[in-house]
Amino acid sequence: MKLAYDGSNYHGWQRQSNALAVQEVVEHAIFKLTGENVVVQGCSRTDAGVHAREYVLSFGLELPINCKGLQMGLNSWLPDDISVIGCEEAAEGFHARYHCKGKEYEYIVHNSRIKNPFYRNTALRYSCAIDADLLDKASQDFVGEHDFKAFCSTACDKEITVRTIRSFSVRREGDLVIFTVSGNGFLYNMVRIMVGTLLFINEGKIAADAIPSIIASKDRKKAGKTVPPQGLYLNKVYYDEDLID
């Protein structure tokens, strides 16, 4: 099943005891529609305030219900900030997280000295003029297989911090600057630290050609700051074609 959600009002994807998460709301809607208590498998954790244009989850149901009916039924139970945008039968044993082959994220910056009320929960406002071409060029140094330990929150518990970035682009659309990154996997806060590093390059706080040496350092302190969550979107999730219908 594919969801889109505005993460503004949620404490991320993963169910937790002390705050409302998207997972809990989705499981509750499934229960209201089908009477079944299921634990859904999400493709990824997302942080509080982060959005998804396409989030994949998997679960099994006893109830014989077709995909269209499940989609329409859940959408009537879900709040307006979460939508089921697609649903299909998966191969036996399909798991949204374990079988995920890659993801694409987008980060949106509203590049303006004047705040825009309509972007307050959906973009980072940033006043200094951004040279998108410069950052697009610099971002190419992220592409490839690297140990991204320097671009991982110190709270990260992963032992293996090698990931492959397939593509990175930075482009301007009016007063928005859009960072798009695709890779086989991402560490905790990795996209937000990569974007923060590019913004430091924009400000001259980090040299435009410094990304390879920051990667080599494996030192979080050499990278830029973690930009806030509201500009971040999970855009696409990739699987092998034969696993989904």
Next chain:
Amino acid sequence: MKLAYDGSNYHGWQRQSNALAVQEVVEHAIFKLTGENVVVQGCSRTDAGVHAREYVLSFGLELPINCKGLQMGLNSWLPDDISVIGCEEAAEGFHARYHCKGKEYEYIVHNSRIKNPFYRNTALRYSCAIDADLLDKASQDFVGEHDFKAFCSTACDKEITVRTIRSFSVRREGDLVIFTVSGNGFLYNMVRIMVGTLLFINEGKIAADAIPSIIASKDRKKAGKTVPPQGLYLNKVYYDEDLID
């Protein structure tokens, strides 16, 4: 002064005793910045949930403060859903409402069977396919000077219900359908009833050429329903050039 605001969290523009309105928040910010208690003059009432991309207000201050400083200072006091987007000195006696020569409104419909969480507070979702060309053609019958009593909420207290619509257009941009109307003035709920009437034309509940006879009837019951506020934006406010700097 020009504001932009997301009206989702406000009970419209006008200060009231039992609910938070944009006017009250702006006057409070002016007080925090300058220490002066002013009553600002807004160009228009807007309903709860209605947005503004450009809202004009006027007020006088004792404090000698330049426009740029006033704008930046107020923006730091205002919440993120209200922004001062411009400020200039007006001619002596300028009044944002009395001197207003016209306005442009936009109404955004998200034309999709699947809800989009990012449009939940900023567009009306409407499932049936919209024929934007048909509605654009039909909407031309609104243009001109007419008695719009049939397109005015029955709660309207205006004795004179003649207004001039200068232009009306309906266009599609992907899965959004955008209604844009400009006129010398608008009655209570007038834009929302005009859009609701066009949507009834889309559904075949009202004939495509019926607008002149509905206008002639002066009967609110002949027009379509009032569409909800979250799709409505005050886009532009017009004044004589010589009144503003």
